[in-house]
Amino acid sequence: MAEINFETEKAEILHTINSETAAAFNRNYELWKSYWVQKAYVTKTYINFSDSTSTETLGWEKVDDFVRVYIEEHPEPEPLPKSITDIEVRLYNSGAFVNYEVNDIGKRKKRETRLMEKENGQWKIAGMHTSIY
Template sequence: MSNKAITFFFFTTLLCMISCNDITKEKIKIEADQSINLEVEKKAILETLNNETKAAFQRDYESWKDKWVHRSTITKTYINFVDNSFSESVGWEEINNFVKTFFEEHPEPEPVPALLKDINVRLYENGAWVSYEQQDSLRGLKRETRLMEKLNGQWKIAGMHTTIYGFQKDE
């Protein structure tokens, strides 16, 4: 092999290594940015969920409805193993009417459960799948999943599933 060929091979390899190193650094930077964004988004979602819970338990209708997506495609379900009940509402109009009626029939505020400090979040562009457990002083253990959508920079609830397990009995 000639000196020119060796020199060409050496510089080509060196350039390739530098390019690959830059690509690796860029990939690490992108991954780091995503984890920062996940924490920022998780905090914003947590704030929305806690504010919606406070509004519901304090019977603050205006604040409660501000936390929801107002479309016909959203859903809200409750499964209560304690009293063997189930309810499902589909679409904003039905969910809104259900909550308005509930607030009218039960106007007294309830004790607000301990607010959430940690949630499991999976982000999907402008959407998120959220799950968590919460202790409710009146209903006991609840497991919830929420479908969230980011609209105009604000996280809103687009779906809710609550399973109520009640209080564990000491045996």
């Protein structure tokens, strides 16, 4: 079995996270979905503590529909947020648990968690949880 280079894996995960965000903000739907695992167990949740709203999207078809419809209804690109540079990573064979804090464009603090899986040598998102404070 090949030796895992933690820093290389972390850099590749960081690249996937930032690239997926850029694709979404640039409204590049096809590129956006290439960064996601496309299986029934995929999840995407948002909890916004500042306005007491939340969404939970379960399964690739629903995650895909949610983002595709959003991009269709909001086709103009948005300014890109600052790239993520500091993440905590726990590697588990071909999976990883990632979390980090970031301030969004509105200066709200967000805690984000990603469940990552390596498919065909590329890290992809299998789960996303965002808490907005």
